Amino acid sequence: MNATRVDEEFTSYVHVYEPHRAGLPKLGPYFRALWQRRQFAAELSRTGMRAANTNTTFGQLWLVINPLLLAIVYYILVAIISGGSRGNASETFVHLCAGLFFFYYFSGALQGGASSVVGGSSLLLNMPFPKLLLPLSAVRTAFFRFLPTLIVYVPIHLAFGHPLRWEMVLSLYFLVMLTLFAAGMAMVFGTLQVYFRDTASFLPYFVRIWLYLSPVLWYPELGIERLERAFGDVGWLMYLNPLFSMIGGWTDLIVRGVIPGPELWGAAAAWAIAAMVLGGWYFMSREREFVVRL
Amino acid sequence: MPAAKRRDLAVRAENVSLTYRTTFERVPTFKSAIVRFGRGERAVKEVHAVQDVSFEVEHGSTVGIIGANGAGKSTLMRMLAGILPPTKGRIEVHGRVSTLLSLGVGFNASLSGRENVVLGGLAGGLSRKQIQEKYEEIAAFAELGDFIDMPMRTYSSGMYQRLAFAVAVNMDPDILLIDEALSAGDAKFKQKAAAKMKDVVGTANTMFLVSHSAASIRDLCKEALWLHKGKMMMRGPSAEVNAAYNKFLEVGEDAFSLEDL
Ligand SMILES: Nc1ncnc2c1ncn2[C@@H]1O[C@H](COP(=O)(O)OP(=O)(O)O)[C@@H](O)[C@H]1O
Ligand SMILES: [Mg+2]
Numbered sequence: 001m002n003a004t005r006v007d008e009e010f011t012s013y014v015h016v017y018e019p020h021r022a023g024l025p026k027l028g029p030y031f032r033a034l035w036q037r038r039q040f041a042a043e044l045s046r047t048g049m050r051a052a053n054t055n056t057t058f059g060q061l062w063l064v065i066n067p068l069l070l071a072i073v074y075y076i077l078v079a080i081i082s083g084g085s086r087g088n089a090s091e092t093f094v095h096l097c098a099g100l101f102f103f104y105y106f107s108g109a110l111q112g113g114a115s116s117v118v119g120g121s122s123l124l125l126n127m128p129f130p131k132l133l134l135p136l137s138a139v140r141t142a143f144f145r146f147l148p149t150l151i152v153y154v155p156i157h158l159a160f161g162h163p164l165r166w167e168m169v170l171s172l173y174f175l176v177m178l179t180l181f182a183a184g185m186a187m188v189f190g191t192l193q194v195y196f197r198d199t200a201s202f203l204p205y206f207v208r209i210w211l212y213l214s215p216v217l218w219y220p221e222l223g224i225e226r227l228e229r230a231f232g233d234v235g236w237l238m239y240l241n242p243l244f245s246m247i248g249g250w251t252d253l254i255v256r257g258v259i260p261g262p263e264l265w266g267a268a269a270a271w272a273i274a275a276m277v278l279g280g281w282y283f284m285s286r287e288r289e290f291v292v293r294l
Numbered sequence: 295m296p297a298a299k300r301r302d303l304a305v306r307a308e309n310v311s312l313t314y315r316t317t318f319e320r321v322p323t324f325k326s327a328i329v330r331f332g333r334g335e336r337a338v339k340e341v342h343a344v345q346d347v348s349f350e351v352e353h354g355s356t357v358g359i360i361g362a363n364g365a366g367k368s369t370l371m372r373m374l375a376g377i378l379p380p381t382k383g384r385i386e387v388h389g390r391v392s393t394l395l396s397l398g399v400g401f402n403a404s405l406s407g408r409e410n411v412v413l414g415g416l417a418g419g420l421s422r423k424q425i426q427e428k429y430e431e432i433a434a435f436a437e438l439g440d441f442i443d444m445p446m447r448t449y450s451s452g453m454y455q456r457l458a459f460a461v462a463v464n465m466d467p468d469i470l471l472i473d474e475a476l477s478a479g480d481a482k483f484k485q486k487a488a489a490k491m492k493d494v495v496g497t498a499n500t501m502f503l504v505s506h507s508a509a510s511i512r513d514l515c516k517e518a519l520w521l522h523k524g525k526m527m528m529r530g531p532s533a534e535v536n537a538a539y540n541k542f543l544e545v546g547e548d549a550f551s552l553e554d555l
Binding site (some may be wrong): 013014015016017018019020033036037039043044047048050051122123124125126127128129133162195196197198199202288291292293 | 315316321372380384387388389404412413414417418421422487518
C-alpha cells in the first residue's frame with residue numbers, strides 16, 4: 001500500500017494505487033510513514049499489556065516469578081547432570097539467571113512477533129498502514145516484560161556475593177544487538193505465520209532447542225572447548241548460533257566482569273545487522289500481500 | 295489539464311482488477327502444505343473478485359454500490375481505501391479517506407472501545423491530540439454509555455457498528471466509504487445515521503455506500519453502481535440502476551447476457 005502511495009509528505013491530497021511489483025516498497029515514504037506512526041506501535045504494546053494485566057502488581061510479579069522458577073529448575077537439572085562437582089555453584093546460578101532472563105526476552109519477542117500480523121488481521125483489513133509496526137510493537141512488549149526481570153537480577157547478583165562492576169555498563173551493547181536481532185526474527189516469523197498458521201505451534205520446540213544450544217546452561221568458552229574436544233578444530237561453529245555471541249557477551253560482562261574478545265562483539269553486530277536487513281526485506285516485500293491472505 | 299491537478303475529481307478507477315489468491319484449506323499450515331506437496335496438488339485458487347472496472351467520481355457525489363453477495367463490493371471499497379492494491383489497473387484518490395468497512399472498528403476485542411478508537415486513529419496517522427479532539431464527538435455519537443470503557447467482546451454487533459460508524463463519520467473525511475454499516479443497528483440509530491450521512495453529503499463531501507437496502511441507496515445516493523460477479527453491470531442515476539437490478543433479480547441471471555448491457 002505505501003509503496004504505491006504517492007509520498008504523503010508532499011502530496012497529502014492525492015493517492016495513487018497501482019499493482020505493486022515484486023520487491024520492496026519505496027523505502028523513503030515507507031519509513032517516513034513508519035516513523036510518523038511510531039506512537040501506534042507504542043500504544044498497541046501498552047494496551048496489549050494492560051489487557052493482559054501485565055501492569056498490575058501480580059502481573060509484574062508473575063513476569064519475575066516465572067523465569068525465576070525456570071532458573072531454579074534448570075539449576076537443579078545442571079547440578080544433577082554435572083554431578084554438582086564442577087565450578088563455583090553460586091556463580092553458576094547467577095550466570096543461569098542472567099542468561100535465562102536475557103534469553104526469555106528474545107523468545108518473548110519471537111513469539112509475540114510471530115502472532116503480531118495474524119493477530120492484527122482485523123486492523124489490517126480496515127486500515128492502510130506500514131505493517132512493520134506490528135512486529136516492532138511485539139518487540140517493545142517483550143522489552144517491557146524483560147525489564148522487571150532485569151531489576152530482580154540485581155539483588156540476586158549481590159546476594160550471591162558478586163560486586164557491581166563498571167564493565168556491566170558495556171553489556172548494554174549486547175542488549176541492543178539482541179534487540180535488533182529479535183526484531184529481525186520477529187519480522188521473519190510474523191511473515192511465516194501468515195503463510196503457515198502452525199508456525200506458532202512449532203515455535204516452542206524451536207525455542208527450547210535454541211536455548212540448549214546457547215550459552216545459558218553452560219559458559220561460552222566451555223562450549224567451544226567441548227566442541228573442539230569432540231570434533232577437532234571447529235570451535236568457530238559456535239558463532240553460527242547468533243545467540244552464542246549475544247548471550248555470551250552479555251553474561252561475561254554482567255556476571256563475571258570479563259570483557260569479551262573482539263570475536264563476540266563482531267559476531268553479535270554482524271548477526272544483528274543481518275537479521276534486521278533480511279527480516280526487514282522479507283517482511284516488507286511480502287506485506288502488501290498479507291491482506292489477501294488473512 | 296492533467297488529471298492529478300483537477301480538484302473536482304474525487305476518485306478515478308481505470309481498468310481495475312483484483313484477484314485473491316487463496317489456499318483451499320481454511321487456514322494454511324505447514325502440515326497441509328506438506329500433504330498437498332505429497333499429492334502434487336496446486337496450492338492456490340484464484341478468485342477474480344473485481345474485473346476491469348472503470349469509473350470516475352467527482353467530489354460532492356454520493357455513489358451507492360449494489361450487487362449480490364460476493365459481487366466484489368467490499369473488495370472495491372478496500373481498494374479505494376488503499377488497503378488492497380489492485381492486481382491490475384490504477385486508482386487515483388483525491389482526498390482523505392475514512393472507511394467503515396463491514397468488519398466494524400475491527401481492532402482488538404479484548405480492548406475497550408476507547409482504546410480501539412485511539413489505536414485506530416494512531417494507525418491512521420492522526421496525532422494523539424487530534425484523536426483527543428475527536429474522541430468526545432465519537433463517544434457522544436455512538437451513545438454507548440459505560441460500554442465505551444468495556445472490552446469490545448462484550449459488545450453486541452449493533453453496538454460494534456455504532457462505534458464504527460461514529461468513528462468513520464467523525465474523522466472529517468473528504469471521501470467516506472461505508473460498507474453495510476447499518477445492518478445490525480436498531481431503528482433509532484439507523485435514523486440518526488441516515489441523518490448524519492445526509493449531513494456529510496450536504497457538506498459536499500463524497501460518499502460511497504454499500505447497502506442491501508434499495509431504499510437507502512435511493513434516498514442517500516444520486517448515482518449508483520451495480521457490480522455483478524466482479525464486473526460492472528451498470529452505472530447511472532440510482533433509481534434507474536435500482537430498477538434494472540430489481541428486474542435482473544426477478545428475471546434471473548440467464549435471461550441477461552453481459553454483452554447486452
Ligand atoms: N480475503 C479473501 N480471500 C479470498 N477471497 C476473498 C476474500 N475476500 C473476498 N473474497 C472473494 O471475493 C469475492 C468478492 O467478495 P466481496 O468483495 O467481499 O463481495 P461483497 O462485499 O460484494 O459481498 C467473493 O467471491 C469472495 O469469496
Ligand atoms: Mg461485503
